[in-house]
Amino acid sequence: MIPPVQRGALWSLLEDVRLRDLARSGEKLANIAKYLNRSTGSVRIRAARLNIALAKSGRLSACPGWLELTEDRTSFVFMPERAKIVRKVFELSIAGLGGYTIAKQLNTKGVPTFGRSAKWDQSTIHNMLRNRATIGEHQLKRYRNGEEFPEGDPIPNYYPAVIEEALFKAAQEARRENLASGRGRKGRLITNLFSGLLTCAHCGGLVKFHSNGNAKSLICSTVLEGRGCYRMAWSYQNFEESFFELVVKLDELGKAVDLHERKALTELKGLVGWLSGPEVYEARLGIAIALKAFVSKFEIASAGPNPASSEPYARIRRDGPRRYFEITFRGGAAHTGYAAGN
Ligand SMILES: [Zn+2]
Structure with a gap:
């Protein structure tokens, strides 16, 4: 089945040229978006895809828990201590541990969480292990009827990577093996x-x-x-x-x-x-x-x-x-x- 064309995601060549010109002139993201009749998010993604540097005026709204935003919210900050924790989670998963056990280990050792919650839980671990943002990739998403859909191709090197692709792949493999052998939460x-x-x-x-x-x-x-x-x-x-x-x-x-x-x-x-x-x-x-x-x-x-x-x-x-x-x-x-x- 051919997926329906996502109109909002299509950029014309002409728009790309205008985006490049506007970015070169140092125009602010909000203004570029207005001129092109696009959302700021769409412009940012397109610019990243075409490797066009935008003036430091675009505000980022969110980032993965293991990163932080700079004070002016224009770029991401790599946090070495958190990156180490992410790596540890992947390694434990490869060693055969399930999300429940990994969360328990982190809590026992008093490893601080990345967010507001006081404790690690298995859903956080599962989401992290599946999240390709750990290797720097960004996937634009669309929401319809409360469901999440990927929009367009993933963008590599969007975030600072905290682990390498080989480690990510090995973890996916280990998870598949564990699921196939029927080891769940109680395993x-x-x-x-x-x-x-x-x-x-x-x-x-x-x-x-x-x-x-x-x-x-x-x-x-x-x-x-x-x-x-x-x-x-x-x-x-x-x-x-x-x-x-x-x-x-x-x-x-x-x-x-x-x-x-x-x-x-x-x-x-x-x-x-x-x-x-x-x-x-x-x-x-x-x-x-x-x-x-x-x-x-x-x-x-x-x-x-x-x-x-x-x-x-x-x-x-x-x-x-x-x-x-x-x-x-x-x-x-x-x-x-x-x-x-x-
Ligand atoms: Zn062989």
């Missing part, structure tokens, strides 16, 4: 500790958490998209156990040479030990966050070394006997782990 166990961290040793693709009834597996995204690679999955439960086994083994062997790596392993081993206690959720949360902080590379070879090629539409099999993974902690060398129970 107390983090389904995939490795969300956004694992890549395929065979093709370099992202390895995703895939749930098919009770069968929860890690599968290369290239395989899931039917674009090739080896049609072999690794059962999630078995992978987790294999990973814990390696962590304990490396720590006991004193394999870590680098100080950071030793710290990472000691912390992870402690958390793994904690899993057998009553606070499983806190332990899993800690592991997810620690992995995000300590791991620089994490590859998984579900089909083992030098696998034979498989038919492009063959059924995806699970747990090949020669499967292994390779993990590198920041500052350390790669370590190879094998399937638990083999």
